[in-house]
Amino acid sequence: MVRKFRIENHHRKIVSKRTLLKALSFIDAHPQMDTPVLLMDKEKILENVSIIGKEIKGSQVFYAVKANADLSILKLLKHQDVGFEIASEGELELLMSLGISPQRIITSNPIKSVPFIQKAYQYGVQYFAFDSLSELEKLSLFAPGARVYVRLAVPNEGSEWPLSKKFGVELEEAFFLLQKASQTNLKPVGVTFHVGSQCLNVYNWYIAIEKAKQLWERCKENGINLEMLNIGGGYPINYTRVAPDIREVESQIRKFLKEKFPSRTQIFIEPGRAIVGNAGIMVTRVLGKAERNYEHWLYLDVGVFNGLMESLGGIKYTYITEETSKSSPCKKWIIGGPSCDSMDIVVRHVDLPDVEEGSFVLILSAGAYTISYASEFNGFPIPKVVLI
Ligand SMILES: Cc1ncc(COP(=O)(O)O)c(C=O)c1O
Structure with a gap:
């Protein structure tokens, strides 16, 4: 029938x-x-992967595994030109079980368990986010030499799933933390933020990029040369309304980036919702x-x-x-x-x-x-x- x-x-x-x-x-x-x-x-996932990041030249895309960690999806993405953003040992183990190389993995969870840090570091993961002194101490002890990036607090106005309440620090604190990182065995490499998931307000990226730029300059004046800007996730999809097209969102972001950041800046993007x-x-x-x-x-x-x-x-x-x-x-x-x-x-x-x-x-x-x-x-x- x-x-x-x-x-x-x-x-x-x-x-x-x-x-x-x-x-x-x-x-x-x-x-x-x-x-x-x-x-x-499958084809829609692959189409999404082929679109995301294309408007932002030289950017690297890391799939936020939390959005959907089903093995069949991870297997599919393993063969694409994307990395993976993870938050836990569980997510790491999934990627390890598929033989995904550590160079393709970053972790933007600012508060991590020690066993997770140890396991990720031993596996060869190099990029770790943080937004507190205690996390910095943990990273310095259990991931010496790692590349660390600070999470900035940014507006989440107009995002249907705000993510600003739990993580992220203001500019002064972020600068202080990066300075502290530069005095340890860690390598402070950049800044990250999240404008909120299902972000329908492209202006959030503008404010976030502007804020990141101020931090960047402050670091430069003090001898800390950052190289990586992680613009997080947040790209929206259609639920009951038609959301802004990813290509349009990215072309706006590209303009903001062009205005504020030198062309050699490494840009990371970590979308979850917009991929799956x-x-x-x-x-x-x-x-x-x-x-x-x-x-x-x-x-x-x-x-x-x-x-x-x-x-x-x-x-x-x-x-x-x-x-x-x-x-x-x-x-x-x-x-x-x-x-x-x-x-x-x-x-x-x-x-x-x-x-x-x-x-x-x-x-x-x-x-x-x-x-x-x-x-x-x-x-x-x-x-x-x-x-x-
Ligand atoms: C650190 C981090 N990166 C990326 C994402 C993915 O965000 P989105 O699904 O909105 O693209 C999230 C979502 O919670 C997150 O917390």
């Missing part, structure tokens, strides 16, 4: 036609599949429906705990439902996940047509920060990844 989905014009703006068609034909070929499943379009996000379509099924206090509830087999965690922080997905036997107008639904916890509410008041129990619901742009955040709370499985 060929399943029929209600595909509307706005869906076509969110996800590429090819990715959607591939997902639909996979479902047709596997109508009895266990759900939830995360279908990942729009390649993923989550295939879920309707577990049940209910009317509560005159509101329509729809329960899916994936929820906040086993894949859609980012919905708690405000990421809103686009859904495609299956056609029902009778045509039904859209109504406002509250979508809940499968668990018994009342935190497990994915979205309130989303417009969708009526659906039948057991029917498929597709969630678009679900490739990033879904399975990597997921737990098996309440015994509900984490979606398996299938490359299509």
Whole structure:
């Protein structure tokens, strides 16, 4: 039986036609599949890799493994011209198991465990971020000679998933830390920042680059010659709205860089969401429906705990439902996940047509920060990844 989905014009703006068609034909070929499943379009990942960094000459791209650490994706990326940004021993072990060379790995997590530093250093990883004296001491003890870069605090205004609250220091402190680093056995090489994930405000990069430039100059005046600027991740993808195109974002960033930094500066970019996000379509099924206090509830087999965690922080997905036997107008639904916890509410008041129990619901742009955040709370499985 060929399943029929209600595909509307706005869906076509969110996800590429090819990715959607591939997902639909996979479902047709596997109508009895266990759900939830995360279908990942290989070609889309490769296309993203081929676009990112191209507008910024001489830049090096490091995939932020946290976005989706599934082995099949890492294997695919192993054969591309990208490096990897990692935060933990677990992520390092995945890359080591694939034989990915240490020259392709950096770690921008400013606070790392000693075993992680030791393991990464012994493996040959050279680049480590920091933003505190105590981290500097750890790096000096357990990664002598390593190349270290400081994390600056920068505005995250207009980013749907802000990352400014936990890490990053102001300019004065950053300068002090780089100066301290220069007095140790470490090599202070640069600056990093993160403008916030799903950043819809290109001006954030402008302010961040300007701030990094001030730090750069301050270091130069004091005999510390930096060479690397890591502009972090943050490139946006389409969820319910069409996000700025990566090429446009990068051409703006290129202009900012040209204005502020000499051409020989090494630029690192560490995108996660923009490499895998729009390649993923989550295939879920309707577990049940209910009317509560005159509101329509729809329960899916994936929820906040086993894949859609980012919905708690405000990421809103686009859904495609299956056609029902009778045509039904859209109504406002509250979508809940499968668990018994009342935190497990994915979205309130989303417009969708009526659906039948057991029917498929597709969630678009679900490739990033879904399975990597997921737990098996309440015994509900984490979606398996299938490359299509
Ligand atoms: C240090 C660091 N680099 C890169 C990323 C990837 O960011 P994005 O997925 O927004 O591109 C993150 C995300 O949390 C991060 O913390």
